[in-house]
Amino acid sequence: MSVVRSTEARRTETPNAVMTTFASPAQGGTGLAMWRVEMGAGKQGPLHVFDVEQIWTVLGGGATVELGADELAVGAGDTVIMPAGVARRITTGTAGGFTAVVAAPGGARVHKVGESGDTAFVPGWIA
Template identity: 55%
Template sequence: MPVIRHAESRRTETPNAVMTTLASPTLGGAGQALWRVDMQPGATGPLHTFDAEQVWTVVDGGATVELDGETLIVVPGDTVVMPAAAPRRVSADPEVGFAAIVAASPGACASAPDGTGKTVPAWTV
């Protein structure tokens, strides 16, 4: 399917963000997973890893990204390449929140930094 209509996108709510799947193997047959992350002001995701590289481009707001022991401040237009297995945590700006478009291999597995709790998030398949 060459066009995935907005009405066909898949929305997944987590305790920290809303993930909107824009393209994935189960959503139009794409070979990559592409989703939008929306976080409310001050929201913070869990410390975790992925077994595949992710590319995050900030489209609105801002965030603090803890990535493999380094703290990064990102704003609209910035792109963060998160290597596979690097521990990461994203915290939305406390006043304006955060939105990003993320690309990764479909079916990438997330887990706690110690490797426990492995799961494939719904927005990546």
């Protein structure tokens, strides 16, 4: 058994969000990653696809989740199960952002929709 101390959590910033990794294979886990996502008001992530299922639980605020052909409004307490291979994008409203905790297999690979060639990579917050 191991403990990842709060001082060991990894923080990754992108133009749209801040991810804080609590556990991952690089932090001693063998198969899972768990992280918090914080998005400010009026932000939108890129349309992208992961090769694994992810489970998102909204802790606060709200957002719109594009998941395949569906557009889902989510708020605090809601959990979204995002299947592998389905395009997704998260957008926050102009009035407020949102915070969620996410769990997925470590080593998950992602690529932006519309990119050519093998552009899939493992994001730092999942490694």
